[in-house]
Amino acid sequence: MGLLSLAIWVPIAFGVALLAFGRDEHARGVRWVALVGAIVSFLVTVPLFTGFQNGTAAMQFVEKASWIARFNVNYHLGIDGISMWLVLLTSFITVVVVISAWEVITERVNQYMGAFLILSGFMIGVFAALDGILFYVFFEATLIPMYLIIGIWGGPNKIYAAFKFFIYTLLGSLLMLVALIFLYNKSGGSFDILSWHKLPLGSTAQTFLFFAFFAAFAVKVPMWPVHTWLPDVHVEAPTGGSAVLAAIMLKLGAYGFLRFSMPIAPDASHEWAWLMIALSLIAVIYVGLVALVQEDMKKLVAYSSVAHMGFVTLGFFIFNELGVSGGIVQMIAHGFVSGAMFLGIGVLYDRVHSRQIADYGGVVNTMPKFAAFALLFAMANCGLPGTAGFVGEWMVILGAVKANFWIGLGAATALIFGAAYTLWMYKRVYLGPVGNDHVKELTDINAREFLMLSLLAIAVLWMGIYPKPFTDAMDTSVTELLRHVATPKLPR
C-alpha cells in the first residue's frame, strides 16, 4: 500500500472501528483511540512532505490500479506541489479537532470522533485523486459525515442548516458529474484528469464544462452569491464541524478550480475570468462589509471566510504566477486561521454558551492566556505581516496590481474592512472592563486548550515568518498549471 493510500485509509479505518466498538460508557477510551488515530494519520502524511521533490511538476507518490474496469475507472492517486499542502493541512486540522472535542462532546462520542476521522480520509482522497470518478466519490462522500455532524451535534436550528448544506452542495456536484461523464465520452473513454488537461475541446463544450464545474466549486468555496448556506451552517454546526468546514471543506472547491476548470477549459476560463474576478471582488468587498455588522461571532467569522476565499478565487483568475501561488498560500493560511478562529469561539461558547458579541467584554481580564492567542489569530485574520494571513493576501494583491491596477486597488481596500471587523470584534469581546458576571467567572484555558491553540499558533507564525517551504514546493506545479491555462485549445 502506498503512502497516499495509507493517508486516506488509516483515518477511515480508525473511524469505522470507533463506530463499531465505541459506546458512551467507554467515552474515555474512545477519545484516546480517536486521538491516536488522528496522530497516526498525521504522521502517515508527514513523509509526503519530507519525501516531496521540489522542482518537478510531475505527480508524485503515484498509485494506479484498475477499479471499475467496465468504465475504465482507476484507483489513481498522486499529489503535486498544490495538493501536497492540502493533504497535510487536512491531517493536521483533524488532530486539532479531535483535541478540541475532548471533554466538550459527551454524547455519542464514538460517532462524533468516527465521523471526523472518516471525513478526514475522504477529504484527503479528494486532494489525492487523479481519476474523475474517484475524485467525485470522495467529493460527495464528504457530505454524509458532515451532514450528520451538523445535524446531531449542532445548535437549535441544526436541521435547517444540515439540509441547506447538503442540498446546496449536492446540486453543484451533480452537475459536475454530468460534466465528468461528458469529458469521459469526449476523451474516448478515460476518466484520467491529467489526460483531460490536454484534451482538445471546442468553444461550446468548454463553456458548458466551465459552468458545470463552476456550479460545483463556486458553491463549495463559496463564492458570492451562492454563499448564503455558509453563515447558516457555521452558526449551527458544532465547533469542530465549523473548524473543518472552514479550514478544509471550502478548499475542496478552490482546489477544483485549479484541477478542473482552469486547465481543462482554459479558453472558457479566460473568457469568463471577468465574471470570476467580479464575483470575487464582490465577495471581498461587499461580504467584508456584511461581516462588519454581525452580532454573532461565528457569523462574523463565517462572512470573513467568504471574503478571504474571495482572495483565493481572485488570485486564481488573474492568471499570473503571483496571483495563483498567492491564492494557494491563502487557502492554506485560511485553513489555519479560520480553524483557529472557530476553535477560539468554541472555547468561549463552552464556558458562556453564547456567541453574541454583546454578551462579552473584557475577557482579557479573566482569561489573559486565551486573549493572547485570540489576539494573534485576530491579527492573522486581518493579514498582519509576520502571520500566515499576510503572505497570501499580499501576493494576490501584488499579482492583481500587475494584471490591472484597479482590481488590485479594490482588493487592497478590502484589507481595511478585514482589519476593521476583526479588530472591532476583538475590542468588544476582549478589551475594556469586565462586561458582566458571566465574564467575571470565566476560567482561563486549560492545558488541553492551550495545546490545541499552540499547535495552530505555531503553524500561523511559521507560515507567516518563513513561507519559503510552502512556495518552493508549489512553484513548479503552479508554473505548469499556468502553462496549461495559457495554451489555448481552440484553433486560432
Next chain:
Amino acid sequence: MIDKLSWVAIYPEIVLLVMACIIALVDLSTTSARRTRTYVLTLLTLAVVAVLTGIAANDGKTIYGFGGMVVSDPMGNWLKCFATVALMVTLVYGRPYAADREMLRGGEMFTISMFALLGMFVMISGSNFLLIYLGLELLTLSSYALVALRRDNAVASEAAMKYFVLGAMASGFLLYGLSMLYGATGSLDTNEVFKIIASGKVNHQVLVFGLVFIVAGLAFKVGAAPFHMWVPDVYQGAPTAVTLLIGAAPELAAFAIIIRLLVEGLLPLAFDWQQMLALLAIASLLVGNLAAIAQTNLKRMLAYSTIAQMGFMLLGLVAGVVNGNTYNAQFAYSASMFYIVTYVLTTLASFGIILLLAREGFESEEITDLAGLNQRSPLYAGVMAIAMFSLAGLPPLVGFYAKLAVLQALIASGQAIYIGLAVFAVIMSLIGAFYYLRVVKVMYFDAPVTASTVSAPRDVRTVLSINGLLILVLGIVPGGLMTLCANAIVATLAN
C-alpha cells in the same frame, strides 16, 4: 417428442413447481404458529433454485426449448437467480411480521409467493408473447391473493381490490397490444416478430398502434407515471411483508419482459418506443419525486420513490438506439439492468427495517416512527441510512453507480436531447435527495419516542446486516456486478 434440451431450459421452473405443490401438502400437517417447517422447506427449495439458476447463468449458454417457446440465457438466469434470492430475503424479513399478524395461520404466504416466483420465471424465460403473458398473469394473480392475505383487514382488502382492478386493466392493455402485433405480423415468437418487422413489410401504423398498448401495459406493471396510480395505495395498504414481496423481486421480472418484448421483439420500432419511454421517464421522475416530498407515511413515500427510481431506470432503455445505430445498446440496457438489480437490493434493506420495527399492533408506517432509531439501535439506523443514501444516489454506495451508468449511457449517445434528459434526471434526483435525507434526519437528529432497544430474531439480524453491508461493498467495488450485467445483456442481444 420433446427433446432433452427443452427440459434443460426449464428445470429450475420444474423444481419450483414440484416443490411448491409438495410444500403445500406438507403444510397441511404443520401446526406451529410460525410455520417453521414450511418456512425452512421453502427457503431450502429457493436456495436450491437460486444455485441452479446461478450455475446456469454462469455457464453463459443460451438454450431455446419447446420449439422456441422458452429461452434460457444468461440475462434471464441471472435475473431469476436474483429474484429467488430477493424472495428468500423477503421471506426472512417478513415471517416475524406475518406471524404477529396471524397471516401464517395457513402456509399460503409461502406457497403463493413460490407460485408468484414461478410466474416471474416464466415471464423471464418466455420467448413467446403468449408465454410471457401467462407468466405475468400467474405473478399478478398470486400478488392479488397475497395483498388480500389479511382477510379481516379493511385497508388491505381495499388495496387488493384496487390492485386487482387496475392490474386487470393493465393486463388487458398488454394483451390487446400483443394481439394487434400478432395480427400484423402473424407470429407470437419474439425472434420471428423481430425478423418480420425488420423486413419492413408490415404497416408501420398498425405496429405503432399495438406498441402504444404494450408500452402502456408495461408502464402499469412497473408503476411508471402516468400509469402509477395503484402504486402508492397498494404499497401503503398491503401488509408490509407483502409490499416487499410485490415491490422487490417482481421488478426484476418486469425488467425482463421489457427487454424481451421491446428489445428482442420490437427493436426495429426502437425509435417509437424510446420516445414513449422517455415521456414515461420524465413523468415518473416528476411525479415520483415531487409527490414523495409531501408524504408522511413511510411506505407511501417509498412507493413514490419507486416511481421515481423506475423513471430513472427507463432512461437507460431510452438511450439504446441512436439514429438507428445500436452501438450504445449494450451500455444502455446493462445500465438499466444494473439499476434494477441494485434497486431491489436497496429496497429489501429499507423494507426490512420497516418490518423489523413494526411490532404487533403497531405498523411503524409513519416516517416519525423511526425517530431516534440511532439511539435505540445504531446498527439498524446505519443500515437504513445506507439504504436511503444509496437510493439518493450518493457515493460511495451502490445507488450512485447505478445512476452513473444510466447517465453515462445517455451522455454517450452524444445527442443534445439526451444530455438534456441527463441534466433533468440529475436535478430530479436532487429533489429526491431531500426526502431520503428526511428519513436519515428523523433517525439521527430526533429524540426517540421510546428508549427500548430493537430486538430481532437472529436470522433477520444476520440477513439485514449482510444486506446493508452489500450496498456498501458493492459501492466500493461495483465492477463485478457491472461486468456481470454487461455480459448478460451482450449474450442476450447476440441472439
